[in-house]
Ligand code: HEM
């Protein structure tokens with residue numbers, strides 16, 4: 093994992109002092125609320141429903157046990173003893189005091205963490221694949237370039253006040269696991285004639301106008317990634333709309349200009365800076381890459397795994413193939429039924445840190461599916477890991493299954509929400525609490541957002557649930573067939589929205605249609621692609637005027 | 650009156666900025682004498698006239714205006730004032746960066762408008778060298794703290810064309 097040098101450390105420390113001073117001036121009335129807002133946002137501090145909400149960066153998802161222990165102690169000392177892992181490699185605290193945030197930042201800096209640019213209209217945290225560096229299907233480890241990009245984004249002077257937030261994701265595998273088609277910039281590492289480079293995608297995004305990104309460049313040699321990103325950002329900074337926050341993302345600009353015209357602007361801009369000093373040197377790449385050298389793996393045989401059913405169930409769901417024989421990447425589920433998806437208690441953070449130290453070289457990852465990964469576990473240790481994880485409530489065998497849903501904080505915490513999302517997640521988990529049934533249903537992504545901002549990625553869920561507001565009442569719109577990955581696409585709306593109490597039944601009916609229609613070995617998505625939306629729609633709205641909501645509800649927003 | 654910081658000291662502003670008020674247009678507005686900063690539209694409409702009667706000329710470019718449009722005229726300007734209508738409107742950073750990095754403009758590049766303490770560091774990095782700090786803000790404190798927030802930087806920019814990784818020992 094990347095270790096700070098003197099300069100990295102100096103910069104985060106200076107950031108802490110800068111923010112401490114900003115808070116002081118705000119309290120003293122020297123900074124107005126409007127002047128303070130972007131400053132606190134760029135330090136991860138939102139003001140939300142009950143309290144400020146504080147977002148801590150986990151750059152490209154990499155963590156270690158010391159950092160996790162620090163997060164545990166911060167959550168106990170300054171908050172209510174838990175945190176929430178988001179879909180963008182961040183940890184959110186829901187109840188800190190603004191006045192404490194400078195001290196929290198100072199404590200984070202001790203373990204090389206920060207909240208820099210985790211919010212606000214700036215270059216955000218870079219995200220990637222949670223199995224980076226260990227995945228069996230990896231072409232190139234994206235982490236060194238992610239770190240180089242992290243440094244480049246940090247306090248970039250020209251792009252601190254963009255029209256809107258800007259999110260970059262990198263993937264280095266055949267199967268994209270970083271939702272790269274739905275980021276402002278998505279980068280696919282690839283190899284061409286022995287040369288390493290990126291496919292550069294721009295203008296993807298979820299939110300109220302979900303758009304799949306488009307390719308601006310099929311192949312960009314890696315050395316040029318900073319100058320090329322600067323060209324994209326400069327075009328966006330100057331031409332992106334600033335008159336309407338809902339139309340300010342780069343995706344709107346790309347759509348308005350068309351990808352050809354946009355590409356032309358970027359290429360013209362890039363022609364001026366190409367090969368300039370910001371071109372990455374081999375020496376710099378090597379220096380950073382050395383931080384991600386493989387740990388001291390042992391030469392191991394593939395062990396025979398115990399045949400205990402509940403262990404096997406867990407292992408089937410939680411283990412990801414590793415490129416080194418005898419090792420596995422293990423996903424610890426933060427999707428225990430009845431708990432807010434992505435939430436983790438301080439005790440669990442400590443348990444996770446211990447597991448990392450004992451079984452995975454002290455390192456950890458967080459995934460955009462809001463789980464935690466031990467990336468380098470010996471297969472012969474899996475049984476022990478499982479028992480300890482189980483004791484800590486981290487071994488729900490539901491990874492990839494219906495109840496491991498992605499879910500945003502929703503109306504319980506978020507001011508922008510139309511509807512609550514956590515209670516819906518919990519109600520669905522309660523309905524599908526039978527493990528055998530859950531396993532029989534198989535792989536399925538259910539994603540829930542409390543409003544069209546789409547923090548819960550509902551558009552790309554196989555089943556997507558979106559909170560909508562109907563005359564001040566909370567309703568939910570359902571989409572089917574969305575997906576992430578190489579073939580990423582948006583789900584289709586099934587019809588009028590449903591009341592909260594209907595949702596478990598609705599999901600149950602959707603699942604039943606799948607089970608009745610599926611061919612052997614078909615996953616939910618395969619069946620959906622074969623039979624289409626109608627059979628699901630007919631079942632869900634059975635007994636109602638076709639395609640109409642139950643009562644004479646006003647139409648969904 | 651905004652308070653001018655130039656070369657890291659508080660200075661008296663000797664320039665006046667031409668404002669176009671109601672009923673005036675770039676074509677008919679009266680051109681004042683002395684050191685004047687002219688809005689881009691006035692410059693474009695009255696270039697010959699301005700050159701003939703002004704020795705020292707300034708240009709005001711707003712956040713939605715393109716520096717490319719006057720790229721051939723830059724030698725006429727002693728100062729180019731880049732307006733920030735709101736401090737969160739970050740277009741002026743690119744304008745300044747282009748002026749310095751692409752057009753190698755050597756004159757004064759001044760930040761005007763909603764110019765606040767907490768943006769000075771970034772402004773200095775992209776190439777501003779004078780700042781009309783917004784009224785009511787503490788100039789002394791800005792001079793003391795605003796330009797030295799960070800002791801090092803990662804990226805290449807106008808003030809430091811070499812990114813940190815090329816300057817490592
Ligand atoms: C409660 C505090 C939060 C607020 C106020 C908030 C606000 C927003 C807003 C306004 C958008 C829409 C941006 C746009 O369309 O331009 C958005 C998008 C998004 N947020 Fe949040 N969010 C919050 C929490 C979260 C959490 C907890 C997560 C992760 C679970 C998250 C992840 C995302 C993602 C992935 C997107 C959509 C992708 C995109 O940017 O296109 N946010 N958020």
Ligand code: SF4
Pocket residue numbers: 500501502503506507508509510541542543544545546547548
């Ligand atoms: S999707 Fe809406 S409700 Fe959920 S966290 Fe984002 S803004 Fe809040």
